[in-house]
Amino acid sequence: MNKEKWILLAFITVIGIGTLVSGCTTQETSEISKTGMVRFISLEGGFYGIISDDNEHYDPLNLDPEFQEDGLRVYFKAKISENQTSIHVWGIVIEIISIEKLEISGVPVFQFSVAVALLDVRPDLNISYNKYTR
Numbered sequence: 001m002n003k004e005k006w007i008l009l010a011f012i013t014v015i016g017i018g019t020l021v022s023g024c025t026t027q028e029t030s031e032i033s034k035t036g037m038v039r040f041i042s043l044e045g046g047f048y049g050i051i052s053d054d055n056e057h058y059d060p061l062n063l064d065p066e067f068q069e070d071g072l073r074v075y076f077k078a079k080i081s082e083n084q085t086s087i088h089v090w091g092i093v094i095e096i097i098s099i100e101k102l103e104i105s106g107v108p109v110f111q112f113s114v115a116v117a118l119l120d121v122r123p124d125l126n127i128s129y130n131k132y133t134r
Contacts, residue, residue: 032094033077035102038063040070044088050076057091064099073102 036052048068050058060078067074078094086093 030080030082031077031097032080033075034058035073035075038067038069038072038074040068041088041090043090047088047090049088049091050074050094058094059086059088059091060094060096061086062096064096067099067101075100075102 034052034054034056036050036056036058038048039051041047041049048060048063048070050060050063052058058078076099077097079097081093081095084093
């Protein structure tokens with residue numbers, strides 16, 4: 001082979017290897033477990049998101065219709081896709097692994113919040129509310 005063919009072959013090889021390597025990226029994922037509230041977000045035609053108790057916004061890809069209720073308190077486990085966005089551009093995109101409704105024995109959330117605040121002020125009441133929190 002002459003010198004020009006070797007240079008062309010080397011160039012094609014370098015381009016080919018570069019293309020293969022750039023296509024081999026890993027997508028980082030991590031799992032989370034949180035409590036929060038399902039909210040109807042009226043952007044982009046409307047969708048359901050989850051706002052966690054630490055005020056993070058999550059955009060679930062696979063929220064079951066049973067849980068698509070504005071104001072519903074939930075405990076969920078999910079995988080976060082670090083490199084993925086959605087058309088909503090509202091929160092962290094997640095894929096739900098498991099989710100459950102949090103119920104406080106028929107007590108409205110407002111009354112429960114007032115009771116918890118009272119317990120924080122009056123620890124001498126010696127009442128536990130751990131069964132209502134995670």
